[in-house]
Amino acid sequence: TGVQQQFVVTQAHPGGAGVVQISPAIITAGPMQTVTLATTNAAAGIQVAGVANTANGLSMLYHKSAFAFATADLVMPRGVDFSARQVFDGISMRIVRQYDINSDRFPCRLDVLYGYRTLRPQLACRLACN
Template identity: 40%
Template sequence: ADRDCLSLYKQIWNWVGSPGNTLNSFADLALGPQRLDEMAVPQDERNVVMGPADSWGMIGSLTGLTLSDQSGSPQAEAYRMARLGRVANLETYMDQNVQRHTVGAHAGTPLTDGAQTTTYANMLTSYQMSLVTDGWDASIALKEGDVFTIDTVFAVNPVSKDTLDFLQQFVIRADVTTNATTTADTTLTISPPIITTGPYQTVSVGVPDGATITYKGTLSTAYPQNMVFHKNAFALVTVPLEMPDSVGWKARQTDQEAGLSVRLVKDYDIDNDVEIIRADILYGVEAIYPELASRISGTA
């Protein structure tokens, strides 16, 4: 289940830090909550999930500080128990199933083809739109989860709609192969949609014709997808499974508060003279508010 949850990074367009660098300082980690602040994400229930290398990089950065004599201090916990605890208003977790994203082969000189915007009413159910582009090398594979920016198209404060000092990031929501002719159009499915007015405005201006597209990360290179997020960014939903009648032992544990349900059954294998225990969970995952999350890498 955690692997499927962590695979939701493909729906997250914010990505701070420099791909290929390990998180190994407070300043690196702080880029995550900074982006959440810039996106007006609530201060409570913030979390970060890191892969082993990034988690140990952060643990090492804290053990370099003066150890406190007080048991349970972040420095002491990092040094003695390899636990980060709560840092930068984030509950920290390590998960070896943090996914690695291989960036698509984004060769060429990609540009937008035509002025393009949409409205919230048009994107209400999918929160995606089509972006017409050209200038790519012929027949190259762009990947779901690739992140890019468009020249002159800046992010906005989601509350005040003031223009921020960094370009809005977009994520490709479906694999696509560029046109076999470099001058022909290639249409990308992207999030967030390019909305320039109203309460759901996402960008400072509409996409102009001929604007340069700049990718995040080196082509065909894999990077770990650590994520910082508010708890409402993602949903994990489980359904209590039916209990079979013909087994020797069975149990189902449901946690109403957490929304989790797991079924256990035990039976005897007469052919191999062993008892078999089976655990099952029926679940689904979704990024319901991807704007409440960001991917995070270290810095050079």
């Protein structure tokens, strides 16, 4: 893919010679290949990302009842060239088109009136991906 694979050291290593336990496993060939082997050990390199015992990625973990998102129907204007309103998956959207005599154009507006709120903060948290 041209993107470097990230590996995580899963067990403390005392240093020196030995095997470092990592995840995911190294796969050197096939459709699930995770590494390209260098022709010499001198060409192989390790880039350290982050600091030990520090979260390097945060995710959100929440129940679907933790947050609310709502839309409302907007007023349908009269005396315009075209107007319509549709509701899809609970999201109400309005389009209005009107002729502009000054510029000889038909500008269009596409609007959504929405709001969101945290209803139950105890059902959501940030998850450190260590």
